[in-house]
Amino acid sequence: MLDPDARLMLKFKEGDVSSFEKLVKKYKENVVNIIYQFIGDRDEAEDLAIEVFLRVYQAGKRYKAKAKFATWLYKITTNLCLNEVRERTKLRTISLSKCISGKEGKEEELIDEIADPSPLPQQILEEKEKNALVRKTIDSLPAKQRIAIILRVYEGLSYKEISKILGCSIKSVERRLYWARTNLKKRLSPYLIDGKYDGGF
Amino acid sequence: MKCKKIRKKLVAYLDGELEKKQRLLIEEHLLRCAECKKEVDLLSKTLYLLKDQQRLKPSEDFEANLWEKIYSKERQVLPHFLRRRAYLILPAAVAAALIIGVVIGNLLGKVISFQNVNLEEEYLSSIGLDNFQDLPPGSLPDVYFSLANQQR
Numbered sequence: 495m496l497d498p499d500a501r502l503m504l505k506f507k508e509g510d511v512s513s514f515e516k517l518v519k520k521y522k523e524n525v526v527n528i529i530y531q532f533i534g535d536r537d538e539a540e541d542l543a544i545e546v547f548l549r550v551y552q553a554g555k556r557y558k559a560k561a562k563f564a565t566w567l568y569k570i571t572t573n574l575c576l577n578e579v580r581e582r583t584k585l586r587t588i589s590l591s592k593c594i595s596g597k598e599g600k601e602e603e604l605i606d607e608i609a610d611p612s613p614l615p616q617q618i619l620e621e622k623e624k625n626a627l628v629r630k631t632i633d634s635l636p637a638k639q640r641i642a643i644i645l646r647v648y649e650g651l652s653y654k655e656i657s658k659i660l661g662c663s664i665k666s667v668e669r670r671l672y673w674a675r676t677n678l679k680k681r682l683s684p685y686l687i688d689g690k691y692d693g694g695f
Numbered sequence: 696m697k698c699k700k701i702r703k704k705l706v707a708y709l710d711g712e713l714e715k716k717q718r719l720l721i722e723e724h725l726l727r728c729a730e731c732k733k734e735v736d737l738l739s740k741t742l743y744l745l746k747d748q749q750r751l752k753p754s755e756d757f758e759a760n761l762w763e764k765i766y767s768k769e770r771q772v773l774p775h776f777l778r779r780r781a782y783l784i785l786p787a788a789v790a791a792a793l794i795i796g797v798v799i800g801n802l803l804g805k806v807i808s809f810q811n812v813n814l815e816e817e818y819l820s821s822i823g824l825d826n827f828q829d830l831p832p833g834s835l836p837d838v839y840f841s842l843a844n845q846q847r
Binding site for chain 2: 518519522523531536539540543545548551552625629632643646647652668671675676685
């Protein structure tokens, strides 16, 4: 049976713009938050979310209700996030190589950037800083692990839904989430033991 | 099951993604293995810490910005003089197609009817109606009567 959101999208395909507006209203917060958790910048998250809905609008005429609308929408969102990361990595590589070839005695800057001089988790205990630490820890995950954990934790999607969005097997999703949570646990463990989350499972 | 195998399944266990049989095996193991129990507690707390992260509210002008972007993209694909009148393009195209259809149909009709007239004339001349006269020209009775008339 067709899900109600896919039905709205089909109505939009037939020219009903108000259906598109309903979908934007319903999903804008989810899309903004997936992107925000992925790239960690509020303004950029909103700009990219607008780009996601622009693509939905442009794809309206070709839309075919093959899967749940949310799966299709999140697929567009994650593809955009992964592309953004690729672009950033490219830019970062270029700026690093420029710095190396610059010969202006900026070696210290370069070493600082690579060594990441941010304080260790043990030193960040203030509540205000806790979010920044979690944010930084999420950012440190490889892109594929990061997107999988964001879809699982913040959107509450099942492994099957995540596998459809990321175009991989359920086993692969399980592996990515295992490594993501293990990595996060390692980095956050000092806080987990001493912090307010020691109530137990 | 050994601890190493159990630990690889703990995340899926916490996410409720295991089958009943595997779930029961893990629960049984956790009751008697303090190390694995500690591991599952830490993983669970990590999850709470992540969930505690601030959730953003999109700005109030999100939709307005989206529509502005949609319109600017649509304007980019249209020639300058049409950009302000994009809503007229479809009706204008339909009207133009109708007019062209009528004109072409009319011309085709004329050509076909002209060809029909020519064919009719050709057909009539080919069958030669003179052949159906009482005394066809050049025939034996025609020669006989013309000679008889001359003798009178």
